Amino acid sequence: MTSQYLFVFAQAHAEFRIPELLSIAELYSISIQFGVEDLSKLDVSRPFMVLGLDSEEDARKLARRCILIKSVHDFWASGSTYEELHDCTRRNQHLWQKYVKDTSFKFRVDAHNHSIPQRRQRDVMESFDYMNFLGEINMKAAEIELCVYEECMYTYPDKHGTTRHKLEGDGQFIAVYFGKLIEEGTARPLLTKFDVKKRSYFGNTSMEAEISLLMANQTLASPGKLVYDPFIGTGSMAYTTAYFGAYVYGSDIDGRQMRGKGSTPGILRAASQYGVAERIMDLCTFDVTRNPWRCGEMFDAIITDPPYGVRAGAKRLGRKKPFDDQPYIPPTKPYELSALAVDLVCLARYMLKPGGRLVFFLPTVNEDYAEIDIHSLLCDGMEIVANSLQDFGSWGRRLITVKKTTAEKFPPPTFDTVPASADATAAFDTPQHIPAHKDFREKYFQGFKKEDADKPEASPVGNVAGSLAALRILGDVTPNEQTTVLDRSL
Template sequence: MPKYLVHFAQVHNEFRIPELQSIAELHGFQVQIVENPGGHGSDPNRPFMVLQLDDEKHAKILAQRCILIKAIYEFYAQGTTYAELHQQNQLPEIRVEWQKYVEDTTFKFFVTGYNHKIPQRRQREVIESFSYMGFLGKIDMKNPEISLICFEEYDEDRKLATRAKHEGDSQFKQVYFGKLLAESSARPLVGVFDVKKRKYFGNTSMEAEVSLLMANQTMASPGKLMYDPFMGTGSMAYPVAHFGALVFGSDIDGRQMRGKQGVEGEPGVMRAAKQYGVQNRILDLATFDITHNPWRTGGMFDAIITDPPYGVRAGAKRLGRKRELSERQKELCRLHRENPRPDDTPYIPPTKPYELSHLVEDLVLFARYVLRPNGRLVFFLPTVTDEYEEVDINTMLCEGMEVIANSLQDFGAWGRRLITIRKTTAEEYPPPAFRERDQQPNEDGVEPTEQDKHVPAHKDFREKYFQGFSKDKAMAPTSLPPVPK
């Protein structure tokens, strides 16, 4: 199988392999990661990775769709020294790859370093060391037919130390050599969907790069139907629609989707969709609570993509009252229903807090009902770093659903995990009955399950966040500051 060198952007390192695998699955091919000497081939923190693919067109597909890829190269050789690299580059099976360009191909040759600036003098020395390749074509630095490149990878921690210019030059960890195949056409989308340039956004809007990564995890493509049950300002809908999918959105609070409507009374989400030319792919927007949803049939959606509210900027809510009405209040409500006033304002149903661990369990049950077989649920889950365990994710699963990716965006004391869950069953399930969890265990006569017994790190996340993740403070009830709006 041909080998290809991938150059990654140095962000969201844990998201790289899941994104590669999702795009490969979408287009029906497999990606095999080649182990570097020392077994570091699949290390997601390194900027370079060597892949085996069946066809060159598969490499170009990855460059066209993967947000975290900067460029892909036809891979020739690598080594911990240039002597090792040259020896590998002159092997018969490698030589035949570059010899076809020797006779009359215009070319450019450059040398660059990761975490290090290579002096021009040594760049020339490196280029001259490849003289055995004997290229006869003209050098063209502006529009060459092929571009050859050497990447020298230096230790990550070198950038933290104060050192003299070019100190440690040539003391690289690994050097790679290859021919440019395709620069990323997906990475510029980060600028296209920049939230600061968007016509409608809010303080809970997801940053562009992450929403694009989430869209790739759903394997969005033309002909697919996606759903965001916590739509908000629509950050996930725009990249999904850009990749060709149709989107339906809902939220318990319709004001987030509407925003301050313009002269034509158009919702904010649709105004932003027009900005990106995807308004025809936003099917509709609706206001309802997913625990009281209108879906009367399941198996409709190819994916659910969402960022559930977890209480840092906006708390999750569900329909219901925080306290039961007194008998007197119930009687007044009954009388009001029987004798409504003609000038009365519309009824706004009351809401109550929706604890995060309960929300995600219900979300998985809901996804199993509305997703098609092999459909995906993609969402962010905040967790406390010191308390997180792998079993935390399993507490939210139900029969017929499995986790296929779990990537951490680390913020220090806490982080948020991009969870991808796949529906593995073709069985049709009835609409889920979202149980109330306000009462103590066994009060409703139901024995606690294993999920109820385990306390995941994301339980009561809002309280832990505002208490600074202190275990001592978490044990004692305290008054919380107001949630930022």
């Protein structure tokens, strides 16, 4: 029998909540009832969600693995006012009656987007006196914790130059929820554990902890699975997927990124810090377009953050000029992002087992983005599972999850960067629309301005300072820490 549970989410990465829930539900074979048929109609901006699950154990599994869940509760009542809440609580007496007689308890009154004064917290608790709980009030070791959450609707007025009182807007809310705590979100502390600033080895392209953990969840990382990162860099995603039990293989065209300085490769040093060094199977230096793989269907998942040229340019083996006689080996040439993305999907179709997942980030210009941009990357046998935007204003990066839906065997990709489908051909060749990720590096350093033949191009130097804040978000490094990043030490 399905029961209702109240989920309280962290106020971060709202678009990632549903994909993460669905991924972990698939991992543990959990059935979730969202209450709507079209999940795109869910309001993910609100931190509270009431979902239907088959058992309390399913709720606990989700809370222990989902990074964006703060807590899960037995859902007893809700209302737009406290009067409605109490009426609903009385009607649902069968849900809480068994705790009345001899169960120790405590109350928590909390709110989203505002603070509740202590006196009103006490008034809220006392308003539930009709429940007649006879057990002991135990603030340290209660058997159950009863939780009230107010979802504030108050919009703070513009008071530039003044300090808003912490209780401003108190009592004005969209809804109030009531239930019994089942499980705190025990995966949230992993953000501190994998904090880049505390890592023994990192670089200026290292992915922040929260995103790395979300990506690992999208791959369905679990014990016994084999995961590959073809642009592993300093290994941010390797540590989180290995932490969840998967075995990781990594490669990169620049071996210095993986090695760093010292006799022990930097990735292995950081992996030892997290206790997962034995799950890093191997690291190898090669160009993914000229890879040594001689058989496909090896990996359960591919996870990566491809280089797109803002902080570290994408490269592949080859000469910039056809007849350029270079005195050293091997020469490299730029690797345009749209070509790289198409090649990555083709490689994933060859290397993944049936049902395997490819999880990667794709930066896009928000104003130019269209759904065809993502579908243009697909080839036969590959299907979009999730597409979540991390918005930085004029641009954003999309976490794309693609699933291999076929058991048909395919030959190794040739990496000729020919669009993989008819839709892709239209996306690249139709003059009315250019994919929002095409030539992203050039657009980024031009400040995403439209081309103007009468004006000179914007100077990259002039835009770097204005983009620094976004770079810090992406790399999770502060200005002082940027002096210690890998590219300064090599």
